[in-house]
Structure formats: C-alpha cells, structure tokens
Amino acid sequence: MTKTPLDIHTIRRDFPILNREVNGKPLVYLDNAATSQTPQQVIDVIVEYYSSYNANIHRGVHSLSQEATDAYEQARIKIQEHFNAAQSHEIIFSSGTTHSINLVANGFSSLLKKGDEILVSAMEHHSNIVPWQMLCERTGAVLRVIPMNDNGELVMEEYSKLLSPKTKLVFCNHVSNALGTVNPVEQIIEEAHKIGAAVLLDGAQAAPHIKADMQQLDVDFYTVSAHKMCGPTGVGILYGKEEWLNKLPPYQGGGEMIAEVTFEKTTYADLPHKFEAGTPNICGGIAFGAALDYMNAIGFEAIAKYEHELLEYATSALLKIEDLKIFGTAKEKTTVISFNIEGIHPYDIGVILDKLGIAVRTGHHCAQPIMDFFKIPGTVRASFSFYNTKEEVDVLVAGVKRAKTMLQ
Amino acid sequence: MTIKEIQKEIVDEFSMFDDWMERYEYMIELGKSLPLIEAQYKTDDNIIKGCQSKVWVHAELDTDKLVFTADSEAIITKGIIAILIRTFSKQSPKDILEAKTDFIDEIGLKEHLSPTRANGLVSMIKQLKMYAIAYQTQLK
Numbered sequence: 345m346t347k348t349p350l351d352i353h354t355i356r357r358d359f360p361i362l363n364r365e366v367n368g369k370p371l372v373y374l375d376n377a378a379t380s381q382t383p384q385q386v387i388d389v390i391v392e393y394y395s396s397y398n399a400n401i402h403r404g405v406h407s408l409s410q411e412a413t414d415a416y417e418q419a420r421i422k423i424q425e426h427f428n429a430a431q432s433h434e435i436i437f438s439s440g441t442t443h444s445i446n447l448v449a450n451g452f453s454s455l456l457k458k459g460d461e462i463l464v465s466a467m468e469h470h471s472n473i474v475p476w477q478m479l480c481e482r483t484g485a486v487l488r489v490i491p492m493n494d495n496g497e498l499v500m501e502e503y504s505k506l507l508s509p510k511t512k513l514v515f516c517n518h519v520s521n522a523l524g525t526v527n528p529v530e531q532i533i534e535e536a537h538k539i540g541a542a543v544l545l546d547g548a549q550a551a552p553h554i555k556a557d558m559q560q561l562d563v564d565f566y567t568v569s570a571h572k573m574c575g576p577t578g579v580g581i582l583y584g585k586e587e588w589l590n591k592l593p594p595y596q597g598g599g600e601m602i603a604e605v606t607f608e609k610t611t612y613a614d615l616p617h618k619f620e621a622g623t624p625n626i627c628g629g630i631a632f633g634a635a636l637d638y639m640n641a642i643g644f645e646a647i648a649k650y651e652h653e654l655l656e657y658a659t660s661a662l663l664k665i666e667d668l669k670i671f672g673t674a675k676e677k678t679t680v681i682s683f684n685i686e687g688i689h690p691y692d693i694g695v696i697l698d699k700l701g702i703a704v705r706t707g708h709h710c711a712q713p714i715m716d717f718f719k720i721p722g723t724v725r726a727s728f729s730f731y732n733t734k735e736e737v738d739v740l741v742a743g744v745k746r747a748k749t750m751l752q
Numbered sequence: 753m754t755i756k757e758i759q760k761e762i763v764d765e766f767s768m769f770d771d772w773m774e775r776y777e778y779m780i781e782l783g784k785s786l787p788l789i790e791a792q793y794k795t796d797d798n799i800i801k802g803c804q805s806k807v808w809v810h811a812e813l814d815t816d817k818l819v820f821t822a823d824s825e826a827i828i829t830k831g832i833i834a835i836l837i838r839t840f841s842k843q844s845p846k847d848i849l850e851a852k853t854d855f856i857d858e859i860g861l862k863e864h865l866s867p868t869r870a871n872g873l874v875s876m877i878k879q880l881k882m883y884a885i886a887y888q889t890q891l892k
C-alpha cells in the first residue's frame with residue numbers, strides 16, 4: 345500500500361476510455377456510482393483469458409481447464425483476502441449485487457414464518473426492496489422501514505425501537521447510491537445481533553471507496569458488484585458467514601452445484617459450489633481479482649483521502665451556485681453529490697451537461713422512496729472516482745452554470 | 753399547411769443556427785409556445801411512459817382534425833413535444849399516421865431519436881400516433 349499522494353496523471357493513463365471525446369468535448373466521466381471505468385491492467389487480463397486459457401472450470405482434466413480453474417479460484421482467494429473473510433468458501437461468485445441479494449432473499453423463504461419481521465432502510469435501491477417484498481409475500485413476514493432524516497442519515501433511535509424478537513433480518517446499504525451516506529453499519533450489526541437477527545449489507549457503493557473487513561464488522565452477508573470498482577460488468581460476490589450459508593438452501597439448480605444426482609435424490613455440493621450453479625462468469629471473476637489488485641496497489645487509504653478532497657472541493661464549488669441544493673448532507677459521505685437547481689428539472693441539466701461531454705446521472709437513481717421523501721422528481725448526481733481531477737470538477741461547475749443560464 | 757410543409761419550415765428555422773447551444777435555446781423558446789394541456793387532462797393516464805420527466809398529452813377531435821395539447825416538467829422535453837405537436841396538430845388522423853419524423857434528425861436533435869434515450873421522443877411519437885389510430889377508427 346502506498347502512502348504517497350495519488351499521482352492522478354499516471355493513474356489516468358491507465359484508463360483508455362478517459363481519452364475519448366463526447367459531443368466533440370473531452371469526456372468528463374462523473375457517473376462512477378453507476379459504473380466505474382476499467383483500467384488497462386484489467387482489460388489485459390480479460391484479453392489474456394480469452395486469448396490463452398478460456399475453458400470451462402472445475403470439470404476438465406485438460407490443462408486449459410486447470411489453468412482457468414486455478415485462476416478463478418485464485419481470484420476467489422484474492423477477494424477473500426481483500427474483504428478479510430475467514431474462509432474462501434464464504435465468497436460466492438454471483439452476477440452482482442442484485443443476484444447476491446436475491447440469493448439471500450430466496451434462501452430466507454425457508455427460514456421465515458408469518459409475522460416475522462424484516463427491517464430495511466429508507467434509502468434503498470429499488471432493486472433491493474423488491475426481493476424483500478417478494479419474500480414477505482411468500483412467507484407472510486412483514487417489511488418495516490428504518491426512517492431517515494433530512495440530511496439523509498438513518499434515525500438510529502427509530503432503528504433501535506424497531507428491533508424486536510420478531511426481527512429476523514436487517515437489510516441496509518453500507519453506502520447509499522443516491523445520497524452517498526455512509527451508514528453506521530457497526531452499530532446496525534451490533535444491535536441486530538443482540539436480538540439474534542441476521543444482517544445483510546449491500547456493499548455495492550461502499551466497496552469502491554471503503555475496504556470493508558468482514559470479520560471485524562461481524563456482518564452475516566455482504567454484497568459487491570465488480571463493475572463499480574474497476575472490474576467488468578455482470579460479476580460480483582456474496583459474502584456469507586459459513587454458518588449462514590449452510591443454513592440457506594441452494595438458490596438455483598444446475599451443474600456445478602451438485603454432489604450426486606439420481607432421479608430419486610440429489611445431494612448438493614459443498615460451499616461455495618452449492619450456490620454457483622452452471623458455468624459462471626469465469627473471465628469476469630478473474631478480472632474482478634485483477635481489479636482488486638489494481639485498486640490495492642494504489643491503496644484504499646490514499647484513494648479515500650484523495651476522494652475526500654475531491655468531495656469537499658466539488659461540494660463547496662457547487663454550493664456557490666445560486667439556487668443549487670445538495671440532497672444528502674450526511675456527516676459521513678462518499679464522493680456522491682446529488683443536487684438540484686430550484687426551478688429546473690434535473691433531466692434538462694443532464695442533457696446540457698451531456699452536450700458538454702460531462703456524464704452525470706439524472707433521475708430517481710432507482711431510489712424512488714428517497715425522492716418521495718424529499719418531494720422531488722429526481723436529482724442530478726455527480727459521482728467521483730479516484731481518477732477524477734479538480735479540473736474536471738471545474739468543468740462540471742462551469743457546465744452547471746451554463747445549463748442554469750440556458751434553462752432558467 | 754401539410755405536415756411535410758410544417759416540417760420543412762421547422763428545418764429552415766433551425767438551419768439558421770450554427771451550434772447546438774443556439775439550437776437548444778431555440779427549442780426551449782418553442783417549448784414556451786406549446787399549447788398547454790388543460791388541468792383536468794393532466795392526469796396519470798395521460799402521462800407518456802418512457803420519459804424521465806413527466807410528459808402529459810391530450811388529443812381532441814375538431815371535426816375531422818386532431819388537436820393536441822401537452823405539458824412537461826422539463827423544458828427541453830417541452831420543446832421537443834412542442835415541435836412534434838406543431839407538425840401534427842390540426843391534421844387528419846390519416847396524415848398523422850402516414851407522416852415521417854426524420855426531420856428531427858435534420859434539425860440536429862438526432863441524439864434524441866434513439867429508442868433508449870430516456871426522454872422518450874420515440875414514445876412521444878408513438879403516443880401521438882396512437883391517438884391518431886384511435887380517432888381514425890372513431891371517424892369511420
């Protein structure tokens with residue numbers, strides 16, 4: 345891990361896409377919370393996989409299959425080490441956070457009964473609310489919501505009150521995608537565990553910024569998507585404590601997940617394979633490992649420090665714009681700035697920024713309940729990564745001012 | 753004027769501008785002259801799906817011609833729907849159904865034509881044509 349400040353210009357050279365133009369302007373990519381860009385080091389791993397050892401894993405005795413299996417399993421160990429899981433079979437490869445959450449939600453079908461309660465936070469991604477609603481429909485369990493305040497922080501007193509012996513599962517994002525709030529997950533886990541409830545944290549937005557330690561957190565389940573942390577799309581993980589993963593039934597039936605099959609009875613394979621039916625995204629898993637290597641070589645401490653500087657710089661520059669309001673003003677935040685300008689629809693701002701080569705997200709960010717809470721149709725969201733620069737923040741600020749002049 | 757003539761007129765107007773900023777500014781101007789939908793029709797049923805900002809459209813028959821009114825929360829979207837309505841309003845359902853919309857490309861708004869674009873220009877065109885189909889059957 346390097347302790348020196350980040351050399352942004354060297355880092356930017358690792359990302360070929362940052363050289364491109366959009367609408368005749370140099371790309372300023374500020375939609376990192378949706379998907380981050382991929383460094384050449386990871387692209388090389390993908391190319392190498394398909395150029396030299398593409399094969400199905402865990403099946404063949406031939407060399408290629410062995411090489412691919414080794415690389416895939418090494419990636420699993422890298423991921424285990426990165427998140428400090430106690431055992432590598434506690435890392436389940438998935439297609440990403442959505443898949444991981446559904447795996448757990450589905451598994452809990454057999455563990456819940458009518459009247460049990462699931463707590464979810466008020467700042468969840470849409471896709472993450474639905475699996476719990478479906479779970480409640482299947483089991484008769486009840487979904488209860490941990491409220492948030494005007495800064496976009498969870499009201500922890502309410503959380504404590506909601507917890508009861510009926511609570512079986514608490515679900516919360518580690519970091520909110522729409523607001524950037526870093527939730528007090530240590531406290532959430534500690535209090536849930538006191539009453540015997542399991543905790544699933546959605547780490548999709550946290551993992552690119554915070555190196556979460558599974559054993560220290562003592563979290564029961566944690567989800568990550570590789571594409572938000574310099575890896576490819578369509579791959580991610582579910583971390584689960586061994587005891588919990590053993591309690592959950594398999595999610596999908598198929599190859600790789602069985603030990604023995606007869607028409608009378610099938611016995612399931614051991615962890616992690618029990619949850620990895622079918623041919624996985626082999627290349628994706630390997631490339632995810634490479635993405636973690638890349639980020640760790642830069643160092644998460646250095647990344648956090650630099651990103652914090654960017655956040656402060658961008659926040660104060662944006663707030664100088666008259667009528668601009670930032671949504672999500674929690675004390676603990678990652679580099680996400682959701683904002684609106686009074687009297688202007690976020691969509692209009694997004695269109696003008698795109699014409700200026702600036703990629704931001706506009707809309708409800710799959711978090712309609714948050715938008716309803718603030719009584720707004722959506723926001724403009726700029727989300728920064730360690731490869732963004734202060735100069736790019738300046739371009740954004742100038743772009744927003746220009747949009748404002750055109751639109752107001 | 754026929755739909756084609758109106759479209760030609762719009763293309764001529766837009767050809768006076770050199771860059772996208774001016775074109776967008778003009779489009780925003782056009783949005784201000786949009787025949788606004790009456791409050792009673794500004795209902796969820798009249799919202800066009802597939803647009804990131806809300807867009808409401810209402811159609812009425814004036815003897816054998818369709819008259820459109822609309823509104824949107826976003827002013828760029830308002831400009832786009834204003835341009836569409838200017839070409840389609842006070843035309844017969846048959847002419848609306850037969851009309852082409854490639855003039856959008858010619859006025860430099862091609863990027864809005866992609867079916868995946870969140871502003872839903874394609875959905876708007878589809879909705880206007882749906883009204884034309886509905887009223888055409890009614891006229892028969």
Ligand SMILES: Cc1ncc(COP(=O)(O)O)c(C=O)c1O
Pocket residue numbers: 377378439440441442443469471472517519520521546548549569580
């Ligand atoms: C907080 C959060 N959870 C879940 C997801 C879904 O991730 P994926 O689409 O990779 O499954 C996202 C991505 O937008 C997210 O921001």
